Amino acid sequence: xxxxxxxxxxxxxxxxxxxxxxxxxxxxxxxxxxxxxxxxxxxxxxxxxxxxxxxxxxxxxxxxxxxxxxxxxxxxxxxxxxxxxxxxxxxxxxxxxxxxxxxxxxxxxxxxxxxxxxxxxxxxxxxxxxxxxxxxxxxxxxxxxxxxxxxxxxxxxxxxxxxxxxxxxxxxxxxxxxxxxxxxxxxxx
Numbered sequence: 001x002x003x004x005x006x007x008x009x010x011x012x013x014x015x016x017x018x019x020x021x022x023x024x025x026x027x028x029x030x031x032x033x034x035x036x037x038x039x040x041x042x043x044x045x046x047x048x049x050x051x052x053x054x055x056x057x058x059x060x061x062x063x064x065x066x067x068x069x070x071x072x073x074x075x076x077x078x079x080x081x082x083x084x085x086x087x088x089x090x091x092x093x094x095x096x097x098x099x100x101x102x103x104x105x106x107x108x109x110x111x112x113x114x115x116x117x118x119x120x121x122x123x124x125x126x127x128x129x130x131x132x133x134x135x136x137x138x139x140x141x142x143x144x145x146x147x148x149x150x151x152x153x154x155x156x157x158x159x160x161x162x163x164x165x166x167x168x169x170x171x172x173x174x175x176x177x178x179x180x181x182x183x184x185x186x187x188x189x
Contacts, residue, residue: 021146021148023140025152025160025168026170027123027153027155027156027168028172029170029171030170030173038070040116041070041150044148049116050113051115051117053070054105055078055081055120056081056101056119056122057081058120060080061079080101094130099130102135105119110143114147117148123151123153123154124153140160
């Protein structure tokens with residue numbers, strides 16, 4: 001590790017553009033895409049802003065840690081899928097669930113009712129061909145000016161990355177799973 005001298009001057013100029021809703025993408029093979037989106041949801045909720053979370057791969061009955069906590073504090077979270085594709089009994093049904101779920105998410109985005117809409121794991125229905133990319137792009141472009149949208153998942157389509165205001169790629173450096181350590185409740189659920 002190299003020791004650095006803390007900056008003594010502000011390292012940037014304050015932007016003078018207008019405040020508006022952002023499109024934020026968390027992608028890549030590393031951990032933390034959904035966790036970062038949930039952190040933004042908590043931050044917005046803490047400021048009294050309306051938030052809605054849609055999870056495209058989780059089942060509606062999911063009871064992971066985030067569901068339990070968001071339920072306690074009043075952030076609506078909705079599973080739209082039927083789990084990981086390799087667990088699906090019917091991939092055609094999985095695709096239909098994604099399309100039906102997208103209609104709900106699209107309506108929430110365009111309604112202007114929410115300050116922040118999280119589209120967790122939306123990249124998978126896109127790259128599996130279950131959702132038309134152009135419809136998602138059109139919705140992101142047509143959203144009310146104040147609505148922020150966060151999209152998560154691996155292999156985000158380049159067209160969404162191009163449209164986005166902020167893109168973070170989580171890079172896998174090391175993962176406990178590869179060392180044979182199973183997922184830990186409360187950390188990876």
